[in-house]
Amino acid sequence: MDKIEDVCSEPLVQSRFVKPYLMHYKQNNEAKTWELVTLHESVAIIIYNKRRQKLVLVKQFRPAVYFSGLPSSCRKTGEQVDTTKYPGSSGVTLELCAGIVDQDKPLVKIAQQEVLEECGYQVPVEALQKVKTFRAGVGVSGDRQNLFYVEVNDKMKVAQGGGLAEEGEMIDVVEISVEEVRAMVDGPEEVTSPAGLLFGLSWFLQHKAPPAPTP
């Protein structure tokens, strides 16, 4: 999954997923502009295998994370990036199962679909609990993310997961223990994960996790 080669970039002129705009407005009578992009709304799901006390997360190579981690001298359009110096592993993230809302369906249905496609669990829609809707970005994009929680068991595991091959998705499903969740939230100063994961894990520890063992 992180064997990344032949990296270069070009200006994005026509796009399917990202739409850049220059917004003009007046704030307290002062004329201003702001550079922004619009993105799809999304869903993300905290998945807990309750009997085995494991959280189900996903790992994948994120081009945007990889690219923004390159020094600006390596981001010149048309120029090849040295992937021996900047390996694909620097763009691999740990995240909640998540997906964009690109179909006209209820959010809970899209969440159910993502849990199956990415992690291989067939869950009933009634099992999905809505946690919170928040903004995934506020500076450049203002896209909404809708967070759900679902408990799963081994009987619901009907497929391997890994994402839709026809959409080029290559996703590793990762299970982590509640202890590892605590270590992730309290431990490292930097993680290669979106804020939604950290919020989701903190919410899980506060509302759903078995109590921490007393020392």
Ligand SMILES: Nc1nc(=O)c2ncn([C@@H]3O[C@H](COP(=O)(O)OP(=O)(O)O[C@H]4O[C@H](CO)[C@@H](O)[C@H](O)[C@H]4O)[C@@H](O)[C@H]3O)c2[nH]1
């Ligand atoms: N951007 C882009 N460029 C392409 O060239 C490009 N080519 C195809 N696609 C489409 O994008 C979708 C990516 O997969 P998902 O639907 O699973 O969405 P995620 O990328 O997981 O994103 C979610 O989860 C993240 C983590 O919480 C959040 O940060 C995001 O806000 C949130 O949307 C697929 O349907 C694929 O067909 C591209 N998308």
Ligand SMILES: [Mg+2]
């Ligand atoms: Mg996804």
